[in-house]
Amino acid sequence: MRILFRASLVAAGLLAVAVVASAGQGAPKPPANDDCLACHGDPTAKRANGTSIAFDEGTQKAFGASKHAQMACVDCHQDLAALKEFPHPDTLAKVNCGTCHDAAQEKFMRGVHARARQDGRMLAATCVDCHGMHDIQGAAEPSSPTNHLNLPATCAKCHGNLDIITRGHIQIGNVAAIYHDSIHGKALEKSGLLVAPSCVDCHGNHDIARKSEATSPVFRANIPATCGKCHAGIKQQYDAGVHAAALKKGDSRAPVCIDCHTAHAIQRADTDSWRLAVTAECGTCHANVVDSFRLTFHGKVTELGFSRVASCADCHGPHDILPALNPASLVSQANLVTTCGKCHANASASFVKYDPHPNPRSYQRGRVLWWANRFYWALIPACFGFFGLHSLLWFRRSWRNGHGTASHEKDGGRA
């Protein structure tokens, strides 16, 4: 077997030399694809260490159908173009896609994957991990790994692979699974909607940058613009609101889209669970406001898990939130009747004097409520204290009395 292998290599080499020689001209002609296949087309051909060198029939077919079908092997494997000695050495230079795709390569080198590799973390993706190798296809091809509908699965090869996530120290974890269950993931992967974003629509493709980098489309301050590429109408509303203004001023606490909607686990905003959970998000900054909301019927019913009544966004608006002093605000004095009237038909000017965020301990905010609070804080302890003591004394007295009710006789003498 070994002899046969050696013999076939030598034969192939001689054939190649013969071909080159028969061309006859001074400058050596680079080997054509058929020349390569003379060896690599043999499914049994192996290296000295026993590994296959076969460019098998399936790969040949895929290459034939690929974007690079018209290219020569040596166009990519360039170090073989000038080689005269065959068989060539076992180790060849890495293929450099940047020879042709220089712009893409330049961007890639700025990206998080290239930098990870420069740091020695060689698990990070290179061109072929996303684009394929000999079977490379244009993104427009439905079967291409970089086709819009296939991209989540392509990124998931690493970002949904627990082994790679662990070994590569990918902090966000199995983000592919989270995306898969999100409204974007379902729309794209399940419903096949081209308008639904895949990974690259938010993160970019070749020059993917961390969210901590100011150039990244997922950098905090850039999030509204990134989401606004599709959700343009919502972005207009957001931009008009108080949160966008704070963000523009550089307030790092100003909420952006992902704070309420999350980055990858985005759900429909009209589900009960989402509507109820978002109150907690408002509470990360507006804790007192949520506390006072929880004192109201609205706050209590939503806390019980029913979303039929109003929570934050129903009164303040979801995106175009403005302070009450701004006449355009949904909760400005001028708009309160309309806003409350969304649920409470016939809401009047008197009706909207209701305080949706009461504070029983603030005299300024409501004197009657303050007095009621004072009154019951005195009455309840006094009442329970008095009758609690009364009952305890009675219990002690009648228990010692042998469970008796009346005891005129026993104590009559002592009176």
Added chain:
Amino acid sequence: MTAMLADRPAHEDGRPSAIDATRHLRRFDLKTRILHGVIMVTFLGLAATGMPLLFSDAPWGRWLARVFGGFQGAGLVHRFLGAVLLAAVVWHVGEVLWRAFVRGEKGLLWGPTSMVPQPKDFVDFYQQMRWFFHLGSQPRFEQFTYWEKFDYWAVLWGTALMGAAGLVLWFPQAASRILPGWMFNVALFVHGAEATLAIGFIFVVHFFNGHLRPGKFPMDLVWFTGSVTDHELREERAAQYDRLVRAGDLDRLAVPPPTGSLVRRGYVLGTAGLTLGVGLILLILYAVLR
């Protein structure tokens, strides 16, 4: 006991010397017992359907609300029971006023049989305190003791206040025609605070005073049968007993003893009520102390 009774002047009033201490005497008529029953059932239901909102942050809030079909189901039951309780109490007050002012019945608004606190009640309270500390004998109570009167007025006061607040919250648009909107805040607060007071008072103090204390445990069945034994009345309400003897009215209160099945039903219903009430108190304690 007989020796002590012999000391009383009442004994010389020609009372039959041989009375049957086990005979039963009417204490609550049917109307009164039905009123207590309506208050008991509606109060338990109101507490159970209102507590999820009052303790919306407690882990049991959600499931208690879901028992009644969510907050809307609980709200529906709560409003229905509230209307029934309010109607019962309004009917009762109306009846008392009608009896007092139209029929001119005596003893309702003042006197030993009245629910209105009497000077004697304060003396009774002082004497009961002395008895607690072994400094004297237990007071000779009249028809209604001071703690029973407190219970009674607490129900009236509480129902009036919580009913009014409840109606404001039930019909906010109508209420806003005469009240400013911030009164909804006050109404909700008062409704909840008064509920805390009422639930705590009924399920702890009233349960203890009326039913669970030694000597009454597990319950005083008079709420269901309406009658007490001659012995019981003489022991517990000596002043009333003597007054009735003096007036010669005692024998007119004699009723046949409750049947065994009536007693059994009373115990079953009463135990259910007591258990529910104590259960709700335990839920509150869990919510407050966790």
